[in-house]
Amino acid sequence: MLKLDLAKWNQIPDDLRKEAMNAPHARTRERFLALYELTQQGRGASAMARRVGRHLQTVIRWAHLYNEAGPHALVFEHTGGVPPFLTR
Known part of the structure; x- marks a missing residue:
């Protein structure tokens, strides 16, 4: 079972x-809420992934990010993507 190293x-x-x-971005809220529910529920990561509508590996990656780098690693940062076709 996947555990978070809260201590x-x-x-x-x-x-x-x-x-x-309190997170300003929806993706950050989703990540923290999924990990919170993972600590509260007696279910594993696969059940939590189904519940939040994410792939199992995504939820596992969030947990590993938290365990390795702390809560700041879960904050969403826009890293780029395709630039808008039309600009002002």
């Missing part, structure tokens, strides 16, 4: 919930 970052599950509620 490493001096956090409790409610901290993940607070981050999910």
Whole structure:
């Protein structure tokens, strides 16, 4: 079963919930809420992935990012993409 190392970052599950509620971007909220629910539910990552509508590897990647780099690693950053066709 996938576990989050909350103690490493001096956090409790409610901290993940607070981050999910206060995050400015929807993708950041989704990530923190999924990890919060992972700590609250007795289910594994596959059930949580189905529940949030994401691929299993995506949820596992979020958990590993959190465990390795902390909560700041889950904050969404726009990294580029296709530039808009029309600009002002």
